[in-house]
Amino acid sequence: MKLNLFILTGLILTLTPHTWTAIAREGSTDKKEIIYKNPDAPIDDRVGDLLSRMTLEEKVLQLSQYVLGNNDNINNIGETVKKFSGKEGSLIFVGVEPQLRNAMQKEAVENTRLGIPILFGFDVIHGFRTVFPIPLGQAASWNTDLVAQACRVAAREAISAGIDWTFSPMVDIARDGRWGRIAEGFGEDPYLCSTMSAVSVKAYQGDDLADDGSIAACLKHYVGYGASEAGRDYVATEISRQTLWDTYLPSFEAGVKAGAATLMSSFNAISGIPASAKHYTMTEILKEKWAHSGFVVSDWNAVDQLVTQGMAPDRKQATMYAFNAGLDMDMVDNCYVENLADLVKEGKVSEERLDDAVRRVLRLKFRLGLFEEPYTVEKPQSERFLLPEYKEVAEQLAQESMVLLKNESDVLPLKKGARIALIGPVVKNRFDMLGSWEGRGIEEDVISIYDGLKAELGDESEIIYAMGCDFDGEDTSGFHEATAAAEAADIVVLCLGEKRAWSGENASRSTIALPQIQEKLLEELDKTGKPIAVLLSSGRPLDLTRIAPMADAVMEIWQPGVMTGPAVAGILTGRYNPSGKLAVTFPYTTGQIPIYYNQRNAARTERAGRYQDIQSTPMYEFGYGLSYTDFDYSPLKVCIYGSDRYTDTGDNVLTIKEGQTLTAEITVSNTGGMDGKETVLWYICDPYCSITRPVKELRHFEKKMIRKGESRTFTFHIDPERDFSFIGPDGNRFLEKGDYYIMVQDQKVRIRLD
Numbered sequence: 001m002k003l004n005l006f007i008l009t010g011l012i013l014t015l016t017p018h019t020w021t022a023i024a025r026e027g028s029t030d031k032k033e034i035i036y037k038n039p040d041a042p043i044d045d046r047v048g049d050l051l052s053r054m055t056l057e058e059k060v061l062q063l064s065q066y067v068l069g070n071n072d073n074i075n076n077i078g079e080t081v082k083k084f085s086g087k088e089g090s091l092i093f094v095g096v097e098p099q100l101r102n103a104m105q106k107e108a109v110e111n112t113r114l115g116i117p118i119l120f121g122f123d124v125i126h127g128f129r130t131v132f133p134i135p136l137g138q139a140a141s142w143n144t145d146l147v148a149q150a151c152r153v154a155a156r157e158a159i160s161a162g163i164d165w166t167f168s169p170m171v172d173i174a175r176d177g178r179w180g181r182i183a184e185g186f187g188e189d190p191y192l193c194s195t196m197s198a199v200s201v202k203a204y205q206g207d208d209l210a211d212d213g214s215i216a217a218c219l220k221h222y223v224g225y226g227a228s229e230a231g232r233d234y235v236a237t238e239i240s241r242q243t244l245w246d247t248y249l250p251s252f253e254a255g256v257k258a259g260a261a262t263l264m265s266s267f268n269a270i271s272g273i274p275a276s277a278k279h280y281t282m283t284e285i286l287k288e289k290w291a292h293s294g295f296v297v298s299d300w301n302a303v304d305q306l307v308t309q310g311m312a313p314d315r316k317q318a319t320m321y322a323f324n325a326g327l328d329m330d331m332v333d334n335c336y337v338e339n340l341a342d343l344v345k346e347g348k349v350s351e352e353r354l355d356d357a358v359r360r361v362l363r364l365k366f367r368l369g370l371f372e373e374p375y376t377v378e379k380p381q382s383e384r385f386l387l388p389e390y391k392e393v394a395e396q397l398a399q400e401s402m403v404l405l406k407n408e409s410d411v412l413p414l415k416k417g418a419r420i421a422l423i424g425p426v427v428k429n430r431f432d433m434l435g436s437w438e439g440r441g442i443e444e445d446v447i448s449i450y451d452g453l454k455a456e457l458g459d460e461s462e463i464i465y466a467m468g469c470d471f472d473g474e475d476t477s478g479f480h481e482a483t484a485a486a487e488a489a490d491i492v493v494l495c496l497g498e499k500r501a502w503s504g505e506n507a508s509r510s511t512i513a514l515p516q517i518q519e520k521l522l523e524e525l526d527k528t529g530k531p532i533a534v535l536l537s538s539g540r541p542l543d544l545t546r547i548a549p550m551a552d553a554v555m556e557i558w559q560p561g562v563m564t565g566p567a568v569a570g571i572l573t574g575r576y577n578p579s580g581k582l583a584v585t586f587p588y589t590t591g592q593i594p595i596y597y598n599q600r601n602a603a604r605t606e607r608a609g610r611y612q613d614i615q616s617t618p619m620y621e622f623g624y625g626l627s628y629t630d631f632d633y634s635p636l637k638v639c640i641y642g643s644d645r646y647t648d649t650g651d652n653v654l655t656i657k658e659g660q661t662l663t664a665e666i667t668v669s670n671t672g673g674m675d676g677k678e679t680v681l682w683y684i685c686d687p688y689c690s691i692t693r694p695v696k697e698l699r700h701f702e703k704k705m706i707r708k709g710e711s712r713t714f715t716f717h718i719d720p721e722r723d724f725s726f727i728g729p730d731g732n733r734f735l736e737k738g739d740y741y742i743m744v745q746d747q748k749v750r751i752r753l754d
């Protein structure tokens with residue numbers, strides 16, 4: 001036997017995988033001899049072997065996804081799977097205990113002909129049980145290490161519940177604050193979003209998907225979902241090829257390059273073709289140009305929705321359009337199961353395309369190690385959720401995401417011993433601090449601002465609490481108590497904001513101002529003449545036209561997650577120095593939308609873009625954020641890499657030749673009275689190009705701690721091919737000769753590419 005095996009192995013090594021499959025298949029039941037069951041065989045061989053054994057029905061089921069568990073998502077109502085065969089490709093698993101998942105997996109692995117494990121997915125967007133700030137807040141931290149740590153924690157908790165695959169990160173560029181889903185992404189800028197996309201993918205997936213603690217990522221929503229007109233969810237988008245390439249695709253390309261296992265197609269139609277039926281994006285770009293070897297899953301019911309969108313007259317044609325365009329797995333709506341086999345038999349879908357899709361799904365299952373370890377180890381929740389080190393990451397990320405927008409007369413941090421009137425609907429609120437897509441987070445896990453500040457201050461300061469009013473409505477009966485609290489205090493900390501259901505999926509708002517009742521409460525408190533620090537909890541940028549002038553300090557805290565209280569209290573008392581900077585522009589009023597920093601030059605300079613009634617500039621621009629300390633920036637210097645002859649911001653031009661790279665440097669000194677973190681944002685500008693470009697484009701950023709009295713140097717190594725080039729409507733990058741600027745804050749150095 002040993003000898004035979006030896007000979008066989010020798011033979012196998014000299015054969016093509018195809019012949020190998022044929023030999024191993026003959027009557028063998030030994031795991032090692034059935035190629036797809038052999039953990040030592042290369043994944044592609046295992047996939048090929050398994051595929052060759054599958055019937056048409058089995059293949060189609062691998063491309064279908066259903067729900068398992070009690071789905072409480074109001075926008076995506078789907079009953080738990082009823083006719084479970086064990087042969088389904090994937091289940092969206094809504095649960096925190098792995099027992100049910102394991103039982104279903106057992107059916108699949110032990111009681112089906114081929115024993116193909118199921119892939120369990122779920123929306124783990126900003127944490128599973130340890131809920132972190134919403135992604136828009138995470139982006140404002142500019143701290144890629146913390147974002148990565150949060151993804152690792154989320155992955156660990158989700159895996160312990162039986163999840164193999166998260167529908168995250170959401171990397172849609174969003175420039176319309178009315179759109180509720182702006183909360184779920186990393187803001188308005190392609191570079192920041194691309195960076196966070198790659199960081200999240202790598203953190204979720206680790207070095208090897210089969211490792212403990214690694215979970216498959218899913219870039220969504222592919223593509224252009226954030227361009228929804230007027231911020232209305234699910235509606236059509238109008239995106240030119242140029243904008244598709246320079247704005248909406250980069251964050252997906254970055255995620256794909258980082259190894260993202262899957263993508264989710266978006267609901268929107270792109271200039272007439274629904275994204276879930278768009279061959280150009282799913283096949284030509286993703287699978288051909290970017291050579292992505294993973295698969296694309298539809299968004300919820302998106303295949304069926306091709307009928308609603310007016311593309312396909314019925315579900316069968318919808319299936320044909322979606323599948324032939326490159327959409328591999330069908331989420332929930334049963335279209336593939338009902339129609340795909342017939343379409344193959346009728347020759348309307350090729351067997352080649354079918355096999356390609358199945359291969360992609362199987363490949364991920366092998367990569368995740370599901371064939372070897374299909375079950376989740378069942379452990380008590382206390383050993384897997386909300387561990388102290390997880391909460392520490394949550395607190396750090398929350399505090400670094402908060403953005404101090406105004407701080408007149410240094411009203412913050414609070415003075416020691418000051419009596420504080422803590423007012424507003426957000427103060428004791430825990431539920432809304434979780435934000436939308438709270439994973440499996442629960443209200444009870446959240447430390448409120450009230451509890452956080454109480455714990456932080458102990459007996460040191462008196463806190464006088466009044467709710468004042470609710471988030472909305474017209475009930476002003478609490479105003480009196482609130483004013484009395486303000487009058488009895490030295491400072492008012494007023495906590496206003498949005499409910500979590502006001503952002504997220506299908507949660508658009510026509511105005512991004514807070515409801516009038518909250519503004520009125522501030523107006524009343526303003527009359528007391530006490531200094532007022534306003535904290536804002538929201539899932540979007542806000543219109544602060546009326547609020548900002550009445551407040552002495554304003555801080556955006558987003559929806560910070562389970563550690564809301566300690567993070568806010570830490571900043572209020574000065575234990576933390578705020579270091580967040582906006583990842584999205586705060587317009588002056590809703591009427592300015594869409595407004596974002598990287599718009600193109602207008603036709604006229606002085607008079608362009610003016611409004612008759614309001615300023616044309618935003619209230620707070622992208623990258624804006626204050627600190628309790630002061631940072632001084634040295635003159636910006638640039639030199640050709642390897643030389644020590646620097647050019648600075650004067651009239652000088654640094655001329656470089658093709659192939660040369662640059663080093664840009666700036667030194668930042670902390671001249672204030674407190675240690676603090678500073679993020680340097682590096683922009684480039686190409687003032688003249690055959691395709692006009694944004695007024696400036698972020699190309700690099702770095703965040704560092706600078707102790708008081710100390711200086712740190714920030715460096716940007718510039719490769720013109722990468723950093724000065726632009727992308728055209730054909731998806732090809734090009735680099736034109738001429739002038740470019742490297743910019744930091746209001747300094748710029750001119751470079752000439754010869």
Ligand code: NOJ
Pocket residue numbers: 073076123167220299300505
């Ligand atoms: C619909 C949402 O658009 C998407 O983001 C989510 O991943 C799926 N539903 C699954 O819940």
